[in-house]
Amino acid sequence: MTDITDLVIVGGGPGGQAAARAAIRHGLRVTVLDEQARPGGQIFRQPFADGIYPKDRFGAKHAAAGRAGAALCAEPLIDWQGNRMVWGLTPGGEDGFELFHSGPDGAAALKARRVLIAAGCHDMAVPFPGWTLSGVMGAGGIQAMLKGQGVAPGASILLGGSHPLMLVIAAQLLDFGVTPVGVVFSQSFGRIKEMLGAPLVASRSLPVFAQGARAYLKLHRAGVPVHFGKVVVRAEGDDTLQQVRIAPSDRLDATGETIACDAFGFCYGFTSSAELPRQIGVDPVWSETGGGWIIPHDARMQTSQPGLYVAGETAGIGGEPCAVAEGVLAGLTIAESLGKSVSETEIARAQTQRRHRRDFATLLQRLADPGAALLQGLRDDDTAICRCESVKTGAFRALLRDNPTIHSADAAKLLARTGMGPCQGRFCHRAVQEEIAAARGGSTADAKPFAARMPARPVPLRDLRSLSRDGNE
Incomplete structure (x- = not known):
């Protein structure tokens, strides 16, 4: 463990890649650790093997991103390590930081002078009756199956929630030869007027609008119904999903109508992956619409822990353009902090670009926000609030009534076991906090x-054991 790299980037998506390019341009040695075998992140996820679908299946930009990622891996100053899950981060004093990660060949530790966390996000878990049925999943999971494996999770797929990404995924399903049975938005079509209220901010991200508009028109031409002002209130089936029940968003207790489907992907937003910075004492801030607990930073993307930086969704949900802008900024400022000559003009330009992208991200968050009242209203007493430990919402509410001193997720965990399963609360924490609030x-x-x-x-356990034998405690 005497070898120390200049920079370790956790996450090989758009933000991590942008930071890596900026850093090696200034002569830094960079190691990138990512859970996927190939660079791309969720938005530019590449197939697990060549040839499982045409390279242009997801459009020219996705194909170009694949080529750019492969070229980055070949750079002499880049050490790309795919199929690696980073599960630990500790301060290393004058040596910077030490990261612990695992993969097919076991566990390893790595030291770095600087660390950038660009770990992305995952689908925000939204408990509702029937959400544990086989066939119910986050919409991001459907997209991951399409891009990563070249398969769809069913033959009759419905998408429902509040985020415009559902239009893009539905259009991608059409490209795979699977016609969705519909897309259900909880908000009214009139919410689009919010975008018109900020024309300057919106105009800076016209490609995002164009992508959504193309997807909507594609669905319309294919005869795919797009519902507004409605929400999926229940998934029904014996062991696997057979149908869902939808109702008006302002009358969740209405009988509603049913839609037959064998797969349902929900998308009400995303949850930031912020666990690693929090491990070493960086205090998160709550963002109701921007990813839950996110990591604050200064104007140069550095956190309260000197030498630790964030970019992309770890700093708040913002999408690919925002992640790229923040990655560039972080890469430049990290190079500067390690003594490299970086133009202040270049840094200022990156800061301006980042600010513009964040402004649009904030606007999109408002548009896609379903509202806490709707999310909580979807849960009945029999709904599992914690899937890992099979804790029902009714039992959790009763526990809160009987124990008025419980004011935090950790306090509830001691009695209810919420957050004690394999996900360690990554999926149930928002619902748990909403119930406590x-x-x-x-x-x-x-x-x-x-x-x-x-x-x-x-x-x-063998990974922990092997690290212990290597002298790590």
Whole structure:
């Protein structure tokens, strides 16, 4: 463990790649650790093997991103390590930081002078009756199957929620020869007027609008129904999904109508992957529409922990253009912090670009926000609030009534076991906090999150044992 690299980037998506390019341009040695075998992240996820679908299946931009990622891996200053799950981060004093990660060949530790966390996000878990049925999943999971494996999860797929990404995924399903049975938006079509209220901000991200508009028109031409002002209130079936029930968003208890489907992807937003910075004491801030607990930073993307930087969704949900802008900025400022000559003009330009992208991201968050009241209203007493530990919402609410001193997710964890399963609260924490806030008459932010501890993800005991033999404690 005497070898120390200049920079370790956790995450090989658009933000991580942009940071890596900026850093090697200034002579830094960079190691990129990513859970996927190939660069791309979720938005530019590449197939697990060549030839499983045409290279242009997801458009020219996706194909170009694949080529650019492969070229980055070939750079002499880049050490790309795919299929690696980073589960631990510790301060290393004068040596910077030490990261612990696992993969097919076991566990390893790595030291770095600087660390950038660009770990992305995952689908925001939204408990509702029937959400544990086989065939119900986050819409991002459907997209991952399409891009990564070249398969669709069913023959009759419905998408429902509040995020415009559903239009893009539905259009991608059409490209795979699967016609979705519909897309269900909880908000009214009139919400698009919010975009018109900020024309300057919106005009800076016209490609994003164009992508959504093309997807909507494609669905319209294919005869795919797009519903507005409605929500999926229940998934029904014996062991697997057979149909869902939808109702008006303002009358969730209405009988509603049913739609037959064998797969349902929900998308009400995303949850930031912020566990690693929190492990070493970086205090997160709550963003109701921007990813839940996100990591604050200064104007140069550095966190309260000197030498630790963030970019992309870890700093708040913003999408690919925002992640790229923040990655560039972080890469430049990290190079400068390590003594490289970086123009202040270049940094200022990157800061301006980042600000513009964040402004649009904030506008999109408002458009896609379903509202906490709707999310909480979807849960009945029999809904599993914590899938890992099979905790029902009714039992959790009763526990809160019987124990008025519970004011945080960790306190609830001691009695209810919520957050004690393999996901360590990554999926249930928002619903748990919403229930605590409702019971105590406070805000979701008042119910503090589960403590972030090592390991951030489930790790085989043999990996921990092998690191211990190598002298790590």
